[in-house]
Amino acid sequence: MRETYQRGFQGAILAMGLMTTGSALATNGYFAHGYSAQQRGMAGAGTALGSDAFVGSINPALLTRVGDRMDFNFSLFSPMRDFTVKNEPDITPVSGSGLFQINRLDEDGRPMDEVRSKHELFPIPGMAFSWRIDDKSVWGITVYGNGGLNTEYDRGRATFAAGDAAQILPLQETCEGSFGGGANVGSPGVFGLCGGExxxxxVDLIQLFVVPTYAREFGDRLSLGISPIFVAQRFQSWGLQAFARFSENPDRVTNNGTEFSFGGGARVGMTYELASWLRFGASYQSHIEMTNFDEYRGLFQKDGAFDIPSTWNVGIALIPSHNHRIAIDYQRINFNEVSSVGDDLNPNQFVNGCARPILLGGPVDFDTCLGGENGPGFGWHDVTTYKFGYEYQRGDFTYRVGYSNNTQPIQSSEVLFNILAPAVPEHHYTAGLTWQYSNRIGFDFAVMYAADNTVTGKNPLSNVEGGALSLLNGGPNFGTDPNDQDIELSMYQVELTFGVNFRYD
Incomplete structure (x- = not known):
């Protein structure tokens, strides 16, 4: 019986790798709030409380409590993402001069209320397998995904070198596409700033994790577990040609197709039963070093480096009776460890060291350009998440509800580039149930709603204090100021998860 399940699981891993094409995920930054229907039904809470084979994704020590089983999950994830720009040059003129401004216009040049990302429904598969080696030890495999940097905006325009600078030289030009990747609208400027493509x-980022786990009980109260982690991630970007000239590798910024990256790390965990009704759990995932995205080394800092940050979580499980269980978790995701994600856009450094000398001549500090050692990142802060879940069992049914709240990874000063990755939700509400159809087969269901949230900030490249003279001569005038454009990033999410589990002990 076990050999049959093992062969089926090996084939399922291959099938999952194919199914993840085009998927997206974003809840706590670009980390999922949970990786199985049971976890998702409790908003991801469960560091000290595990009941399915997916526990290897949160705390490998919990595998000793699962038994011999196999779980398959399939989610339909729907993120609704949009941005709004105010003080647009084609609607309300921006005073002074600007290096880069965004216009939310449709294909006929009419202003829209917002620019909304396409592709709002994504399939997300997942699977896990566990079986006991002996009375004290167990091993298993968990396969799941992360993602979320998946957006595409099919409307909008961009204006380069706007405002007073056009009165000195014919610099200003407007381009199709929110980041200026398309053709000119009107006459080209001196520098040909539009992407023309x-x-x-x-952008599209997907991460696939394959996590084998070994766990062992020590006495009646303590369990320890360890999981090597193998990761494959896939990335591509498009429509960013206008920014390629401001990179240390201009031909490795955008429109280079799909690029893969591989790496590995580890997760360790423990659980300890303090009393029959109280359990403590903790786990830590290491920083995962990934091979560089060579085809996008002109976009991401340090020649295409895009590692996976370390995370850690602690939790308690309260079990007042056999049919009531409560889980409370604390999770920390250290996005600042990854330069491409955590480093800020420093507008003065980027313009004076890279953009101005490239356009006007002079020595270029390529370390400050896109892809450089000190180039712009997404500016994400570390994320702290609190998760609460409640589970009630009655007969063949188990009912779940949950809530999680995370701190905001995207600060108001970093909204410009995060148009491409607007992971701004903070409040997640979940519910779910399991129907144990027979001793061997059960069915799981979960639903999640992430409430609409908005982050508003300035476009620091849209207005230059001091006007055209500062634009031409440089200086400390490229930070945010009251005349910069206001950008609003908004997002809400809905997710349905279906699962089936098989027990073979």
Whole structure:
């Protein structure tokens, strides 16, 4: 019986790798709030409380409590993402001069209330397998995904060198696409700043984790577990051609197709039963070093480096009776460890060291350009998440509800580049149930709603204090000021998860 399940699981891993094409995920930054229907039904709470084979994704020590079983999950995830820009040059003129401004216009040049990302429904598969070695030890495999940097905007325009600078030299030009990747609208400027290729900007990041786990009980109260982690991630970007000239590797910024990256790390965990009704759990995932995205080394800092940050979580499980269980978790995701994600956009450094000398001549500090050692990142802060879940069992049914709240990874000063990755939700509400159809087969269901949230900030490249003279001569005038454009990033999410589990002990 076990050999049959093992062969089926090996084939399922291959099938999952194919199914993840085009998927997206974003809840706590670009980390999922949970990786199984049971976890998702409790908002991801469960560091000290595990009941399915997916526990290897949160705390490998919990595998000793699962038994011999196999779980398959399939989610339909729907993120609704949009941005709004105010003080647009084609609607309300921006005073002074600007290096880069965004216009939320449709294909006929009419202003829209918002620019909304396409592709709002994504399939997300997952699977896990566990079986006992002996009375004290167990091993298993968990396969799941992260993602979320998946957007594409098919409307909008961008203006380069706007405002007073056009009165000195014919610098200003407007381009199709929110990041100026398309053709000119009107006459080209002196520098030919439009991308002239694909106008619709977008990015796509997906991470696939394969996590074997070994766990062992020590006495009646303590369990320890360890999981080596193998990761494959995939990325591509498009419609960013206008920014390629401001990179240390201009031909490795955008429109280079799909690129893969591989790496590995580890997760360790423990659980300890303090009393029959109280259990404590903790786990830590290491920083995962990934091979660089060579085809995008002109976009991401340090020649295409895009590692996976370390995370750690602690939790308690309260079990007042056999049919009531409560889980409370604390999770920390250290996005600042990854330069491409955690480093800020420093507008003065980027413009004075890279953009101005490239356009006007002079020594270029390529370390400050896109892809450089000190180039712009997404500016994400570390995320702290609190998760609460409640589970009630009655007969063949188990009912779940949950809530999680995370701190905001995207600060108001970093909204410009995060148009491409607007992971701004903070409050997640979940519910779910399991129907144990027979001793061997059960069915799981979960639903999640992440409430609409908005982060508003300035576009620091849209207005230059001091006007055209500062634009031409440089200086400390490229930070945010009251005349910069206001950008609003908004997002809400809905997710349905279906699962089936098989027990063979």
């Amino acid at each position: 694909q106008s619709d900007p977008g």
